Amino acid sequence: AQSVAQPEDQVNVAEGNPLTVKCTYSVSGNPYLFWYVQYPNRGLQFLLKYITGDNLVKGSYGFEAEFNKSQTSFHLKKPSALVSDSALYFCAVRDGAGGFKTIFGAGTRLFVKA
């Protein structure tokens, strides 16, 4: 069965510093990995996805993610954090069977301090 794990409930970073939000996955077959962000009182917004190809995937708002097959990780990164990046981040994997299910991680709350 597919699963994702986000080991950190919360990440704190100072504005201007690089940020990393961690995600590890377990899939059978090819991984189809996604990151979503949720701001307060809003729905989830798609940030980026890895399907195949380059291990470094670039997405919205300056975010990128690095796919590492040997470590089964898909960490979200940004070179310079902004206070406005403070939000709840979800890593997700599609079920890989051509179905409709998306398996979400538990979520990581990111706080960026000015």
Added chain:
Amino acid sequence: DTEVTQTPKHLVMGMTNKKSLKCEQHMGHRAMYWYKQKAKKPPELMFVYSYEKLSINESVPSRFSPECPNSSLLNLHLHALQPEDSALYLCASSQDRADNSPLHFGNGTRLTVT
């Protein structure tokens, strides 16, 4: 601004009321979803419609009744809800059932059952 529109934004209802949540998308997506989200938790899948046919019902109680009148609209009819049904209800759509197709979420309806 999101391309998936949900109404109402907030809803307070008693346990004997009947109400409906509405969702609309004009991106030509052929799959539409209802999710339930409790505070600080990942979304939980409730229903999936594909090409206006119900594809997945995740053993949701019958007091929740989905309806897909056409390819752009998705409704969730509510009747005799319980206080534990209070949550953020999110509608989402995706281009198709392909594993590389991200979800596009609305901003949700905040439901309170009194």
